[in-house]
Amino acid sequence: MRGCLAEGTSTLLPLSDLAKIAPEAHRDALAKYDDTAQRQRLRDTVIPGLDRTWTEVVFLSPVHPHAIWQAWLEIRGRRRPPAEFWAIPAADLPEGSVVVDRTLTATGDPIDPREVLPFDRASHRAALTTTRQNRAWLEECARRGVSGAWFHGIPHVLAPGSVPLDRARVVSWEVAP
Numbered sequence: 001m002r003g004c005l006a007e008g009t010s011t012l013l014p015l016s017d018l019a020k021i022a023p024e025a026h027r028d029a030l031a032k033y034d035d036t037a038q039r040q041r042l043r044d045t046v047i048p049g050l051d052r053t054w055t056e057v058v059f060l061s062p063v064h065p066h067a068i069w070q071a072w073l074e075i076r077g078r079r080r081p082p083a084e085f086w087a088i089p090a091a092d093l094p095e096g097s098v099v100v101d102r103t104l105t106a107t108g109d110p111i112d113p114r115e116v117l118p119f120d121r122a123s124h125r126a127a128l129t130t131t132r133q134n135r136a137w138l139e140e141c142a143r144r145g146v147s148g149a150w151f152h153g154i155p156h157v158l159a160p161g162s163v164p165l166d167r168a169r170v171v172s173w174e175v176a177p
Contacts, residue, residue, distance in 0.1 A: 010165040012086075015055040017162070030055070038108030048113040049098055050160050057158040060088065061151050062099070065173035067130040068138070068150050075135075075142050079174065086168040090124040094161050097121070101155035119157050128177060130154065 019026040033039045045054045065085045072080055097119040104112040130138075133153030141147055171177070 010168075012058050012159075012163040012165060014052075014057050014161065016053070036108075038106065041108035045108070045111060047098065047100065047158055048111055048116045049118075050096065050116075050158065052160055057160055058163050060093070060157040060159060060163070061154055062124065062157055063127045063130055063134070063151070063154050064177050065150075065171065066176050067128055068134065068154075069173040070176075071130045071135050071138050072142075072147075072150075075138050080147075083173050084170050085173060086165055087126070087171045088163060088165065088168040090119075090121045092164055092167055093119065093121055093157065094159050094163065097157055097159045099155050099157055124157075126177070 013021075015026065015029055018029065030043065033043050042054050046052070047054070047057060050057065064087075065083070069080055072078075099117045099119050100111065101115055101117075102111065104115055131154050134151070135153075137149070137153045141149075
């Protein structure tokens with residue numbers, strides 16, 4: 001999940017909305033995109049079909065976080081420190097949410113419309129295993145002795161606007177669903 005929790009509420013907001021309520025936090029969050037030219041362009045990348053930019057949506061993973069934690073344990077033989085995530089009912093996502101699976105374009109390039117599909121709230125179930133691409137990414141990180149970008153190589157559900165957390169559960173990635 002990549003979004004910003006609106007202070008005093010139980011709602012995830014797109015990064016762009018944070019500018020209005022917490023300008024300093026907004027600046028800090030945007031700064032993480034400054035490390036490469038590709039990531040700098042990412043901030044302005046338009047999501048086909050939504051006509052919103054990268055910072056105007058909330059990013060959610062359709063893969064349960066335990067799947068990534070488990071893959072890392074298998075690859076490295078080490079547990080990751082505890083981390084918590086929200087498990088948000090699919091029915092609570094805004095109408096018009098989409099799934100983006102960047103298999104044709106690179107970071108910072110315009111997203112090919114074929115990489116974007118409608119999100120089906122009624123039939124969605126969180127995946128309990130990670131993707132082949134994510135596992136390859138984790139293996140590469142292990143080879144290089146680094147960690148992070150845990151959800152790289154996983155399609156993402158992008159919500160066009162705020163996401164309520166009223167019915168969300170907090171889950172820990174080290175605990176199997």
